[in-house]
Amino acid sequence: MSEPLLDLEDLRISFPAGPERLNAVRGLDLRIGAGETLCLVGESGCGKSLTAMSLMGLLPREAQVGAGRFRLLGRDMARARPRDWAGLRGRGLSMIFQDPMTSLNPVLGVGRQLTEGVIATGGLSRAAAEARAVELLERVGIARAASRLGQYPHQFSGGQRQRLMIAMALMSRPRLLIADEPTTALDVTIQAQILRLLAELQRDLGLGLLLITHDLGVVAAIADRVAVMYAGRIVETGPAADIFNAPAHPYTRGLMAAIPVPGRTPRGALLPAIPGRVPGLTGRLEGCAFRERCSVAVPACAVRAPQPAGAHRTECHLATEAAP
Numbered sequence: 001m002s003e004p005l006l007d008l009e010d011l012r013i014s015f016p017a018g019p020e021r022l023n024a025v026r027g028l029d030l031r032i033g034a035g036e037t038l039c040l041v042g043e044s045g046c047g048k049s050l051t052a053m054s055l056m057g058l059l060p061r062e063a064q065v066g067a068g069r070f071r072l073l074g075r076d077m078a079r080a081r082p083r084d085w086a087g088l089r090g091r092g093l094s095m096i097f098q099d100p101m102t103s104l105n106p107v108l109g110v111g112r113q114l115t116e117g118v119i120a121t122g123g124l125s126r127a128a129a130e131a132r133a134v135e136l137l138e139r140v141g142i143a144r145a146a147s148r149l150g151q152y153p154h155q156f157s158g159g160q161r162q163r164l165m166i167a168m169a170l171m172s173r174p175r176l177l178i179a180d181e182p183t184t185a186l187d188v189t190i191q192a193q194i195l196r197l198l199a200e201l202q203r204d205l206g207l208g209l210l211l212i213t214h215d216l217g218v219v220a221a222i223a224d225r226v227a228v229m230y231a232g233r234i235v236e237t238g239p240a241a242d243i244f245n246a247p248a249h250p251y252t253r254g255l256m257a258a259i260p261v262p263g264r265t266p267r268g269a270l271l272p273a274i275p276g277r278v279p280g281l282t283g284r285l286e287g288c289a290f291r292e293r294c295s296v297a298v299p300a301c302a303v304r305a306p307q308p309a310g311a312h313r314t315e316c317h318l319a320t321e322a323a324p
């Protein structure tokens with residue numbers, strides 16, 4: 001088997017918090033194979049965006065990051081410096097952010113924004129870069145693309161701007177694309193169009209895709225595998241069908257409660273609210289972080305459960321006993 005695009009073991013991300021540390025990501029394992037779509041789900045504040053940013057070398061300066069294994073596109077990035085990250089970002093690794101307006105430069109023509117990266121780092125001529133930009137703009141559904149290269153972001157609608165962002169992310173012909181809630185800033189019908197486009201591109205281009213989303217309907221429609229994150233750890237991961245048909249962790253079951261069926265789950269079906277809230281992440285967090293909110297917790301949950309090996313893994317003492 002060829003090496004996965006992403007191979008992460010025991011990722012830890014923390015921040016200074018007075019005399020202690022805030023441990024936002026607390027030992028996370030993640031793998032994505034070539035051409036595979038992994039959806040990362042979990043409530044707000046669980047560390048999804050930090051995980052994504054760490055994969056781009058874009059964590060805030062005050063973040064401290066460590067990992068037992070940190071391989072991206074076949075390279076060891078455990079001790080990568082800014083220059084190493086810049087090299088990877090232009091070559092094989094791209095990200096689509098939540099809000100296109102914060103990523104697009106309002107006073108620069110979109111043609112320039114699409115092409116300047118590949119001209120600088122990809123060694124493309126201006127003409128070749130513009131030809132690729134036109135091709136990608138048409139691919140993402142922007143008509144008469146050649147005539148629009150000279151326009152500015154405000155001359156595009158919100159949905160079109162997110163299409164621009166997708167085209168921009170694809171300019172460097174990435175093998176791994178990271179999309180962090182790429183449609184939250186858009187209205188619902190546009191969201192569905194953009195996500196359908198992303199799924200099509202993933203398939204046509206054979207991209208590895210890490211998609212962070214709140215929309216379980218989308219997860220059911222496009223994920224090969226799902227990773228469920230809670231308080232800085234992956235509490236359950238496995239093939240999408242297993243996660244939907246036989247969620248094993250009580251947290252996953254809470255998330256999936258309303259909408260358990262791939263293919264039948266409507267788009268726009270959001271994560272349901274689970275009573276209680278994510279625990280504070282400052283200092284050491286012993287045992288299962290979900291146990292305060294868990295209706296089936298037992299005293300053993302004060303110690304973290306081992307994660308057995310296998311394609312479908314759950315970090316819960318009760319995973320089998322509590323299964324429906």
Ligand SMILES: Nc1ncnc2c1ncn2[C@@H]1O[C@H](COP(=O)(O)OP(=O)(O)O)[C@@H](O)[C@H]1O
Binds near residue numbers: 022024042043046060
């Ligand atoms: N720059 C920062 N400084 C301190 N704490 C941070 C910073 N960024 C994020 N955090 C902490 O990390 C947690 C996880 O953040 P984030 O990855 O954005 O969550 P998610 O994307 O799952 O909503 C947040 O709840 C917050 O406590």
Ligand SMILES: [Mg+2]
Binds near residue numbers: 048049050
């Ligand atoms: Mg986030």
